[in-house]
Amino acid sequence: MAYKDYYEILGLKKDAAEGQIKKAYRKLAMKYHPDRNPNNKSAEEKFKEINEAYAVLSDKDKRKQYDMFGSDKFHQRFSREDIFRGFDIGDILKDFGVSSNDIFSQIFERGRTGFGNMYGGEPNIGYEEMYGIPQKGADITSDLYITFNESAFGGEKRVSLKRPDGRTEEVMVKIPAGIDTGKKLRLSGKGVAGIGGQPPGDLYFNVIVQEHPVFKREGDNVIIEKEIKFTEAVLGTSIDVPTLEGEIRRAKVLPHTKSGTKIRIKGYGISHLKGGGRGDLYVKINIKVPDSITERQKKLFEELSKEGV
Numbered sequence: 001m002a003y004k005d006y007y008e009i010l011g012l013k014k015d016a017a018e019g020q021i022k023k024a025y026r027k028l029a030m031k032y033h034p035d036r037n038p039n040n041k042s043a044e045e046k047f048k049e050i051n052e053a054y055a056v057l058s059d060k061d062k063r064k065q066y067d068m069f070g071s072d073k074f075h076q077r078f079s080r081e082d083i084f085r086g087f088d089i090g091d092i093l094k095d096f097g098v099s100s101n102d103i104f105s106q107i108f109e110r111g112r113t114g115f116g117n118m119y120g121g122e123p124n125i126g127y128e129e130m131y132g133i134p135q136k137g138a139d140i141t142s143d144l145y146i147t148f149n150e151s152a153f154g155g156e157k158r159v160s161l162k163r164p165d166g167r168t169e170e171v172m173v174k175i176p177a178g179i180d181t182g183k184k185l186r187l188s189g190k191g192v193a194g195i196g197g198q199p200p201g202d203l204y205f206n207v208i209v210q211e212h213p214v215f216k217r218e219g220d221n222v223i224i225e226k227e228i229k230f231t232e233a234v235l236g237t238s239i240d241v242p243t244l245e246g247e248i249r250r251a252k253v254l255p256h257t258k259s260g261t262k263i264r265i266k267g268y269g270i271s272h273l274k275g276g277g278r279g280d281l282y283v284k285i286n287i288k289v290p291d292s293i294t295e296r297q298k299k300l301f302e303e304l305s306k307e308g309v
Helices: 018-032 041-057 060-077 080-084 090-096 100-108 115-119 127-131 148-153 230-235 295-306
Strands: 140-146 155-162 168-175 184-187 203-209 216-218 221-229 237-242 248-253 262-265 281-288
Touching: 018 041, 041 060, 041 080, 140 155, 148 155, 148 203, 168 184, 221 230, 221 237, 230 281, 237 281, 248 262, 248 281
Parallel strands: 140 203, 221 281
Antiparallel strands: 155 168, 184 203, 216 221, 237 248, 262 281
């Protein structure tokens, strides 16, 4: 659906100043005001368009978003309830000698709801419903930070979410085991309420996995680095390796192991997001070079050097 350009509706250029926007609105609002155009449906629709355009362009934040995204994408992000929230036309309409509620009643023939409700507090009826435009509710997107272990094993997380209307709502998010940064989670029907009987939008979470102080992730495998002595690398040894579960596994380091070698511990990695099973845990071996050695150690290394080691 293509939306009309707000600047075009008010007869303005995109770089119009704040005073020009207000002046253009006042001129057009007076021209198409319902008192001056009784029973004129065309003027009535024009009056609606003018108010919507002014509600956005007179608000610095909304205008910035409108200029950034363009008309169509702006309407994907903002419902008309969002557009008119906080919009007060009382200062302008008082020049007509008619209250805002009277104007609204004349246009929509609904005495129970007025511009005061629509533009200020909680509306009794949605803008699209008033205009006869049923519309599915907008989607909401938010970031979801989870721990390394939550991404590995999954679980449920209680999240406090600030809704577009300013309310704070707590939702339970099911985290599938194996999910990684960049994936999205969807909560169906948790977006903005629909209009005219249409369903609500959805709530999407952009998943961001926090770094672990010990483990690194490579696909569904987990990497941990362990440092061993030079003599252990030459002669071989066994080392204790922690797992994501908090267990300790013994890993055998073979003689003549080079720095950077990875030792595999099968099945102790990340759960596969699709399908059963898990990745593996790899121990990356780093060989420690001593910061200082004794005279005796020096002589031993010199002897080894003579042997070609």
